[in-house]
Amino acid sequence: xxxxxxxxxxxxxxxxxxxxxxxxxxxxxxxxxxxxxxxxxxxxxxxxxxxxxxxxxxxxxxxxxxxxxxxxxxxxxxxxxxxxxxxxxxxxxxxxxxxxxxxxxxxxxxxxxxxxxxxxxxxxxxxxxxxxxxxxxx
Numbered sequence: 001x002x003x004x005x006x007x008x009x010x011x012x013x014x015x016x017x018x019x020x021x022x023x024x025x026x027x028x029x030x031x032x033x034x035x036x037x038x039x040x041x042x043x044x045x046x047x048x049x050x051x052x053x054x055x056x057x058x059x060x061x062x063x064x065x066x067x068x069x070x071x072x073x074x075x076x077x078x079x080x081x082x083x084x085x086x087x088x089x090x091x092x093x094x095x096x097x098x099x100x101x102x103x104x105x106x107x108x109x110x111x112x113x114x115x116x117x118x119x120x121x122x123x124x125x126x127x128x129x130x131x132x133x134x135x136x137x138x
Contacts, residue, residue, distance in 0.1 A: 022098040022117050023091055025124035029115075034082045038075040042068040046118060046125040054111070054133040067129075086113070096120070109133040 025044070032040035045051075045068070051061045053070055061067050086102035093099075096119040104111040116128040 022093060022100065022119075022124050023089075025117060026086075026089075026091075026100050026115065029126070030084065030086060034084055036075045036078050036081055038071055041071050041075070044124075044126050045129075046120075046127045049125070049127050049129070051129040052131060054131045098124070107136065109135050 029041065029044045031037075032044070042064070045064050047064045049064055049067055051067050051070070053061065056070055056073070061070055084104055087105060089100065089102040091098055091100050098117045098119075100115040100117065102113055104113065111131065111133045114128075114130040115126055117124045118127045119125075
C-alpha cells in the first residue's frame, strides 16, 4: 500500500501543474518557447487547437498533431535559445476563455501575436494562436 501511495505522489509531482491564471499560463508558455522546450510548448495546445504561423504555412494549421509538427521543425531549426519578450501584453478574460495579445519588436519586423486560451479540467490550454509579422522599413 505504501508503494502505491509513493507512486501516486511521484506521478502527481511530475505532472504539469494546471495554472489558475491565464497570465501565468502565457508566461510559462513564453518561457518554454524561449528555452526551445518542445514538449512544454506543445502540451499547452488543446487537441482541437488551430494556428496561423507567419512564415511556415499560408493556410491555417488544424489540430494538436499538426501544430506539434510545426513546433518540432521550429525547435530543430533553431540553433540557440531565443529571447522573445512580449510588449504591451493585454489579457481579456471572459469566464473560461481568455484572449491574450501582444507585440514583439525586432530589427527586421513588428510581430503581433494573439492567443485564445480555454480553461478546462487540465487548466488553461491554447485553442488558437495567430502570429503575423510586418517588415520594418529601413
